[in-house]
Amino acid sequence: VKYVYFFGNGKAEGDGSDKNLLGGKGAGLAEMTNLGIPVPPGFTITTEACIAYQKNKTYPEGMWEQTLEALKKLEETTKKKFGSNENPLLVSVRSGARVSMPGMMDTILNLGLNDETVKGLATSSNNERFAYDSYRRFIQMFSNVVLGVEHSKFEKLISEVKKGKGYSLDTDLTAEDWKGLVEKFKALVLNETGKPFPQDVMEQLKLAINAVFDSWDNQRAKTYRKINKIPDDWGTAVNVVAMVxxxxxxxxxxxxxxxxxxxxxxxxxxxxxxxxxxxxxxxxxxxxxxxxxxxxxxxxxxxxxxxxxxxxxxxxxxxxxxxxxxxxxxxxxxxxxxxxxxTARAAVKIAYDMYKEGLIDKKTAVLRVAPEQVDQLLHPMIDPKEKYTSIAKGLPASPGAAVGRVVFTADDAESWAAKGEKVILVRDETSPEDIGGMHAAEGILTATGGMTSHAAVVARGMGKCCIVGCGAIHIDEEEKVFTVGNITVKEGDYITINGSTGEVILGKVKLVEPELSGEFAEILSWADEFRKLGVRTNSDTPHDSKVAREFGAEGIGLCRTEHMFFEGDRIDAVREMILANTEEERRKALAKVKPYQKEDFKGIFKAMDGFPVTIRLLDPPLHEFIPHTDEDIQKVANASGIPFDVLKKKRDELHEFNPMLGHRGCRLGITFPEIYEMQVYAIMEAACEVAKEGVKVYPEIMIPLVGHYKELEMLREMTVRVADEVMKQYGITLKYLVGTMIELPRAALTADEIAQYAEFFSFGTNDLTQTTLGLSRDDSGKFLPFYVEKGIYKEDPFVSLDVNGVGQLVEMGVTKGRKTRPDLKTGICGEHGGDPASIFFCHKVGLNYVSCSPYRVPVARLAAAHAAL
Ligand code: PEP
Ligand code: MG
The missing domain is CATH 3.30.470.20 (ATP-grasp fold, B domain)
Structure with a gap:
């Protein structure tokens, strides 16, 4: 096996394509040599040799012999001799993995110096000071890297000499000074290691090669690999290069x-x-x-x-x-x-310029910009020039940064913001009732919750910076303070949060505004030429829909109607409806909600003129709407005329132990058909009215949490009946679709049956992940990070689709669904729809589109193009 590759004299045994074998540095040196660019000669010991060495800490057969041969060639090329006291060859020994791991592994310069060769170097360079300066550097580096003697111990000796002689700079030291220090350094090494500094240059070389091999497995390098997802079995190459x-x-x-x-x-x-x-x-x-x-x-x-x-x-x-x-x-x-x-900004500019310069083609330009990276360009961020230290770290739930004064309730957030204050809402977790406060805040910080917790999902939807699951902070809502260790942060204190990294910082840090430059827009339009997947957005408001359109969304893949229920006073009517005892009471309350819904839908249809809009009927567990305090119950009593006690009893009846698996989704539509009916009326009336104004509407009505085809069969019948009635009333015919979400394993397993009644499937991978893995999306944030740390899941499955598990159900759903209905439209609307790795998977299994929060749309456009290229 060939373990050693030589380069020099304008010719190299390897080339730039050998990165896996020679490492990035070795491949670059070989390639430059072949290009006739001046590179000092040398040789590279392969990553394969490193991997073999790691097994039992011995060189693979032939490696050392090949190294000696290459060394001989190096001597011939440089006309110097390794270990000679006349014109000694000195080398650098440097690590070089496939991808750069800056500062993680070891480097040794000036190897080959000893008490004799240093004299040769002094003569051949005609510079004694240089020779002894080089020697002491070598002792210092070698002793540190190979023998484990602390760098500072050497520096201390240098300082003592400088002090004694009254020097201020290293450059003030003379040849004699360095000579004296070399002796002191050697004494230090003997003292620290119990052995004299190695004088045999071959031994030096061997020890240095071993040290580089071993540095692949030092703690720093291991940690770096883990963070950057670099496999442990790549190994590092060793580059031995003639010193210049x-x-x-x-x-x-x-x-x-x-x-x-x-x-x-x-x-x-x-x-x-x-x-x-x-x-x-x-x-x-x-x-x-x-x-x-x-x-x-x-x-x-x-x-x-x-x-x-x-x-x-x-x-x-x-x-x-x-x-x-x-x-x-x-x-x-x-x-x-x-x-x-x-940086992301530079990546965009360079790709754009290089295409315009004719250096690369369009495809390459698109591929040069990493989807994960461009997220940076869409939110305010901390000025890269700022220096700061963080006091705590949570999950980076929604990117960007925000500065503001701490408040602890949604109401305070709203009232402070109304007075012109910038605030950060700090809570244990958020609930739908906090929407207003979340909206008013610059950013959100929660102590609990995971990447798909309420706060995370809503904040991403708003494009608002958010950190969740920041366990280090302890909130005392009563006292209006939170503590981190012995630091106390009071209401009104300024903090800065970085939703891209999860860092919480005390005080104000300078931010810079995002730039959606012309070049970025252009690269995205090139991406659109290549991608096969459509890109839609998850949006519940006309405003978010507009933002998403500007980012290039081609419709709405998920409009969560329940978010509309919390705006202003509507919640009272909604509560009235839920607590109602009879259908009649319920219908009365629903009639109050309908006009609001209709107006919202009209706004959204207008913002999405010409594009499809998928509207999901009511989904969340009832408990999210139920009034919990006596005060709120009284409010509902006043509005509805139903006695307080009756309402309170009803509230207790509605309590669920496991609401996420409880009375929610289409189960609400089955048990209270009038709720879904009202929503379909609102959707279709809104559609007909804007259509009359000339807006092109393509409503897609979506039934959530279906697990059995009979659920969908019933609700589809109702939907079609109401839609037909409305269209007849308005005297127009609209093209509309009825479909379902696939978010329960049973739905995926019986997708062929369900497809009989669905014109489209939208994979709700938040719930599908929750139900497939049996992991609560709201509670698992407490221990899931540990699972990821231990490598059980490579990534948080609520962030990046669990392809091996949940992915199988998605694929099965598509295949079975299309068997029944070949033209079935398929998409994804869980949070994974904005995650590049998950988008790759969606492309692979042939979904028609992905849908994600507005601020992820550019990321998704780019990722979809990468997946197709
Ligand atoms: C889902 O479950 O993936 C989904 C999009 O619905 P929600 O997050 O509203 O439950
Ligand atoms: Mg869901």
Whole structure:
């Protein structure tokens, strides 16, 4: 097996396509070598060797022999000798995984120095100070990385010398000073490890290679992999490269740069450099680097060369590159090139520009912008220049950031906001009654609840920043304070919350407004050319519908009618209806609600002129509407004329132990047909009225929580009867559909039967996840994060569809449904409809559309295009 790949003299054994084997750095070095770009020669030991080594901490057969061979070749190429005291070859030993894991693994520079070779380096470079400075750096780095001696212990020795001599800078130290320090360093190593610093250069090399291999499994790297979902079995390559020195005087230096601005995407060479320095000086922040543009004045020849190289690299890789370089006595060497990390804003601009420059095609441009990333562009965010520390962290339920004064009740939120205050609503959890306060607040923070809890769903729908399940905060509503450890936050205190990260910050942090730039809009329109999935929105108000249209939604996939029931005084009428004892009383109360619903529907139809609107009939468990306090019951008594005691008794009767599996969804429609009837009247009358005004309406009436086809059969009959009656009354015929949600396992399993009565299916994957996994969507936030941490579920199944489990039911639902009704329209309207990974799955199983909250629409358009490409 070939474990070692050489590069040098303009030729490499590997190339840029070998990232998996050579790691990103190794592949980049090989590719640059082949392109004729100046790269110091060296060799790469493969990731396969690393994986083999991990098994029993020994090299796989042949690896060491191949390493020695490559080393010999390196000596020939550089005309230097490893371990020689005349013209010694020094190398750097650096890690390099498939994807960059910045700072996670180890690097050693100047390897090959010992008490003898340092003399050779002094002679060959004609610079004794440089030689001993390099040696002490090597001892410091090697001892830290390989032998585990703390860096600070060395720094302390340097400080003592500086103090003793009255120096302020490292550069003040002379050759003699460094020589003295080398002795002290070696004594320190002996003292700390019980062994002298290794003088055998072969031993040094072996230990360094082992250290890099081992660093794949250090805690930092493991944690980084977990966060970034990098598999543990990729391993890291080891790059052994001939040293070039940026610290050989003022005609030398080192730098890092991006071929375009990684923060704004502007087409400008961007980066920094340091004269007379080695790489780690830049990273360690010991000296302040200068902007790269200054290199033009200081080393015009080198700058011209660098410009040529970066242009060559960009046109070769056809992407923005992140490069590292060193200048040794006026000669430029490239040490690394890779695709540069960038902000969402930069990703959009670079993709757009590169397409316009003819560097990439449209498809590539669309693929260059990650759907997960663009969410950043749609909400106010914390100014990236701001520095802050957070006091607590919850689940990042709805992105963006908000600043405001703390309030603890929805009523306070509304009244404070009415006085012009910006507030953050802080609650244990929210309920539908809090809608007004949530709306009035800048952002929402809850102590409990998961990613699909009420607060999370509603806030996302509103495009409002929200953190849920922030267990570290303890709310005392009575005292109007919350505490985190020993910090107390009072009502009226300012906090900042970051819904993109879940961070809670004390005080005000500066925010920046989102930019929906022309370029972003254009890239989304390119995405539309490629995607197969339709993208609709979940919206219950004319305002949200308009927002969603502006973001490119092609209709509404879910209008939750119950949210309308909480606006203003309507809730009283709704409560009256629910607590009514007879059909007659119920009809009386319903008659009060109907005009409101009708007006709302008209507004939504108008905002969605020309697009389909799926309206779901009443769904939530009754308990959400029931008045709980005596005060509220009295209100209902006053409005309805039903005695207080009767209402109170009724309230107790309606109590459910498990409301989510209780009297909700179509079960309400079956037991109280007049509720659904009223809603269908409101929908169809609204549709007919706006149609008469010239609006193109396509109502789709959706029955929730169906588990048996007979439920749908009954409700469909009622719906068609009422719709026909209304259309006849208005004297027009409208195209409308009747369909159902698939949100119970039984519905998916019997989708063929249900499809007899449904013209469309919309997968309600919030409930389908809850009922399939047997996990409460409202309560599981307390322990689900632990499950994710332990890797039982890779992701929160309420955020990213559980493809292996729930996904099977979705696929079965589509297949069985279409068997009965080939032209069955299928979509998804659970929260997963805005999640890129789930959208990929929806594309794969052939759904017709996804539906998500307005602010996720651009993300979904892009993700749907990625899925199709
Ligand atoms: C669902 O269950 O996925 C759904 C969209 O309905 P709701 O979230 O309103 O229960
Ligand atoms: Mg549901």
């Amino acid at each position: 020195f940026g610290n050989m005087g003022n005609d030398s230096g080192t730098g890092v740069a991006f071929t375009r601005n990684p923060s704004t995407g502007e087409k400008e060479f961007f980066g920094e450099f340091l004269i007379n320095a080695q790489g780690e000086d830049v990273v360690a922040g010991i000296r302040t680097p200068e902007p790269i543009a200054r290199l033009k004045d200081e080393m015009p020849g080198v700058f011209a060369q660098l410009e040529e190289v970066y242009k060559k690299l960009e046109s070769h890789y056809k992407d923005m590159q992140d490069i590292e370089f060193t200048v040794e006595k006026g000669v430029l060497y490239m040490l690394q090139t890779r695709s540069g990390k960038r």
